[in-house]
Amino acid sequence: MIRIENLYKRFGRNEVLKGIDLQIESPGIYAVLGPNGSGKTTLIKSILGMVIPDKGEIFFKGNDISKSPDYRNDIDYLPQIANFPANLTVKEIFSMIKDLRGGQASDQELMAAFGLSPFMDKRLNTLSGGTKQKVNIVLSLMFNSKLIILDEPTTGLDPVALIRLKELLLQEKAAGKTILITTHIMQFVEEMADEIVFLLEGKIHFRGSVNGLKERTHTSNFEKAIAQTLTHHYA
Amino acid sequence: MLKILKYSFFDLVRSRWSYVYLLFYLLIGYVLLFLNHDLSKAVITLMNIIVILVPLIGTIFGIMYYYNSREFTELLLAQPVKRMSVFLGQYLGVALSLSLSLLIGLGLPFISYGLFQSDAVWEFGLLLVNGTFLTLIFTALAFNIAMINENRIKGFSYAILMWLFLAVIYDGIFLMSLVVFGEYPLDNFSIIATMLNPIDLSRILILLKLDISALLGYTGAIFQKFFGTHTGVLLSMTILTLWVALPVYNIYRKSLKKDF
Numbered sequence: 001m002i003r004i005e006n007l008y009k010r011f012g013r014n015e016v017l018k019g020i021d022l023q024i025e026s027p028g029i030y031a032v033l034g035p036n037g038s039g040k041t042t043l044i045k046s047i048l049g050m051v052i053p054d055k056g057e058i059f060f061k062g063n064d065i066s067k068s069p070d071y072r073n074d075i076d077y078l079p080q081i082a083n084f085p086a087n088l089t090v091k092e093i094f095s096m097i098k099d100l101r102g103g104q105a106s107d108q109e110l111m112a113a114f115g116l117s118p119f120m121d122k123r124l125n126t127l128s129g130g131t132k133q134k135v136n137i138v139l140s141l142m143f144n145s146k147l148i149i150l151d152e153p154t155t156g157l158d159p160v161a162l163i164r165l166k167e168l169l170l171q172e173k174a175a176g177k178t179i180l181i182t183t184h185i186m187q188f189v190e191e192m193a194d195e196i197v198f199l200l201e202g203k204i205h206f207r208g209s210v211n212g213l214k215e216r217t218h219t220s221n222f223e224k225a226i227a228q229t230l231t232h233h234y235a
Numbered sequence: 236m237l238k239i240l241k242y243s244f245f246d247l248v249r250s251r252w253s254y255v256y257l258l259f260y261l262l263i264g265y266v267l268l269f270l271n272h273d274l275s276k277a278v279i280t281l282m283n284i285i286v287i288l289v290p291l292i293g294t295i296f297g298i299m300y301y302y303n304s305r306e307f308t309e310l311l312l313a314q315p316v317k318r319m320s321v322f323l324g325q326y327l328g329v330a331l332s333l334s335l336s337l338l339i340g341l342g343l344p345f346i347s348y349g350l351f352q353s354d355a356v357w358e359f360g361l362l363l364v365n366g367t368f369l370t371l372i373f374t375a376l377a378f379n380i381a382m383i384n385e386n387r388i389k390g391f392s393y394a395i396l397m398w399l400f401l402a403v404i405y406d407g408i409f410l411m412s413l414v415v416f417g418e419y420p421l422d423n424f425s426i427i428a429t430m431l432n433p434i435d436l437s438r439i440l441i442l443l444k445l446d447i448s449a450l451l452g453y454t455g456a457i458f459q460k461f462f463g464t465h466t467g468v469l470l471s472m473t474i475l476t477l478w479v480a481l482p483v484y485n486i487y488r489k490s491l492k493k494d495f
Contacts (some may be wrong), residue, residue: 050495069315077313083306085246096242100314125481139310199426 001025001147001178002047009042012167016042018202020056025067029169029179031189034199035230039082040182043199044149046186047180048077060147073101073205076143080151082136086125090116093124097139107142113164114138130156141172148172148179149154166192198226200233239311239324240331245252247300247332256292256333260340260414266494268348274355275445278362281341287402287433290373296376300329303386309495326483330374334367341366360443365437368475372433373398375482382489400462405432411445422457429458430471433478440471477491 007020016039024030026045032040045051047058049072051066060071084093098105111117114134119127127135133156141148148169154162169179169192183189189196190210198206198213206213208227210222217225217232247253263284267277279331304325311321345359377394384390409428413421429435461467 044494048313050309052494069317072313072315075313077310079306079309079313081306083304084310085243085304085307086247087246088242092242092245096238097310097314099238100311100316126461 001061003059003062004043004047005057005059007043007049007058009039010054014054016202017046017053020199020202022197022204022205022207024178024180027176028180028194029172029173029181029192031193031196032180032182032199033189033196033206033226038199039202040199041151044151044180044182048072048075048149059134073103074145074147076140076145076148078136078140078150078153080146080155082129082132084124084132084135087123089121089123091120092126092205093135094139094142098142101143103143105142106144107138110138110142110168112162113168130158130161131156132212134161137161141168146177148177150179150181153181154183156187185224186223198229200230205229205233236317236320236324236327239316239321240327241310243300243304243325243328244332247328248335252296253336254333257336257340260337261343264341264344268344273347274348274350274353275358277345278355278358278441279445282362282438282445283352285337286369286438286441289337289366289369290402290434291398293330293370293373294377294394296333296396297326297329297374298381298391300325301378301381302390311428312495318490318493319461319487321473322382322486326375326378326486330371333370333374337370338363358444359439362441365441368479369433371479372482375479375486378486379482379489380464382493401432402433402442406435408437425457426461430474433475436471436474440468 002022002024004020004022007017009017015039020039020043022043027074032043034040042051046053047060047065049069050178052066057066059065061074063071065071068092077214094107098107111120114135114137115132116138119131119135121235124132124135137153140150153165157165166188169181173179173194181189183195194209195207195209196213206216206218214220214222214225217228219225219228246256247462263281264277267280268274271277271280308321308325312318341363350359376397380394380397381390409425409432412428413425416424429439439462440457444458462471
């Protein structure tokens with residue numbers, strides 16, 4: 001579904017991506033991991049066309065993404081920070097995004113699942129951080145897209161919403177979708193991810209299953225396995 | 236683009252600041268008419284306020300809106316829309332909501348005072364057209380500055396400096412050079428220098444329309460000769476349009492290459 005070839009990106013003097021090759025074909029949950037500044041968000045934003053690479057190509061369903069914005073019709077994206085126009089209501093922001101994308105949206109069920117119905121006529125600047133994040137999640141999951149990209153989806157969620165989110169992601173996975181997640185919560189990764197893509201200094205350091213990484217580092221604890229990978233690398 | 240324009244317009248016209256801006260104009264309009272009892276005089280006073288204030292407000296609103304909607308812009312960029320539509324839609328949303336405040340805020344008092352029965356209709360119309368042009372120009376310039384500067388403090392300072400330069404410093408330099416080079420023929424120089432600053436251009440246009448160019452002495456006579464003709468007015472409008480078109484084109488150009 002996604003094929004990334006030889007991707008390079010630098011911001012000023014800071015070389016963030018140094019030759020990424022990545023191919024994701026089969027459906028499932030993929031966790032993109034790495035320390036701060038390893039290029040996770042840049043990689044994700046390159047796929048979305050928000051960051052324009054210096055070198056390299058990205059293909060989505062076989063088409064070069066730099067040619068037309070239409071491929072984003074098939075991608076759902078959850079940005080890291082939820083911040084919406086202050087004076088629009090929740091209802092309006094939903095209709096705006098639906099307007100922009102067209103097509104079928106399953107916003108009603110999702111809104112019920114996250115308990116957003118009482119907030120529909122509230123202005124967005126009156127919502128709490130967690131409620132905004134719920135709006136954010138509903139916005140990004142309400143279309144039935146083949147690829148779902150989530151940047152730090154767990155930020156600010158209460159336990160109930162977190163459980164809902166996990167259920168939802170499992171449902172989507174069962175429906176044959178490809179889900180790309182970045183997160184720093186290792187427990188979430190261990191529980192959800194089928195495969196991890198570990199970025200280190202702008203390169204893919206490891207790709208495989210959670211158990212694969214544990215075996216490689218000879219540890220039984222995933223968090224320790226990650227820590228060990230990092231210390232080995234920097235040692 | 237129209238969809239994005241529609242929603243950022245909705246967002247902005249509901250913000251508290253739009254109301255403050257609108258109320259300010261309503262107040263100014265009524266107060267001036269109450270004090271002057273004369274439409275033409277009120278138009279002159281208003282002109283002095285508008286050519287300074289409108290650029291300032293356009294600059295500040297433009298830059299604040301751009302920086303405040305950064306995360307929302309990212310969300311929009313992830314949708315299947317062209318980059319150009321996102322930025323031009325937002326730009327027009329800001330510029331149009333500001334222009335609307337200006338048109339309604341000044342239009343209401345003047346119409347209720349009997350604008351259409353007076354002979355100041357054209358002058359007042361020109362004032363509003365100029366105000367709208369200045370809003371479009373300075374919002375676009377502010378967007379340009381914001382797109383180039385990631386750092387908000389820097390962007391904000393540059394924007395204010397730009398306003399200060401065009402509204403105040405430019406005139407100072409212009410006058411100084413007229414004094415220093417007083418012995419040379421300065422007709423063309425002063426006309427070109429005026430054209431290069433949208434604020435000056437609007438001011439001169441309105442002054443000439445009000446037929447008080449005699450106040451400007453010799454330079455006024457040159458301007459009258461040049462701007463008074465149809466070619467002069469046409470040329471000035473073309474230059475103002477260029478002042479809108481060039482920054483907007485640059486927004487478009489920058490939006491294609493920018494990373495978020």
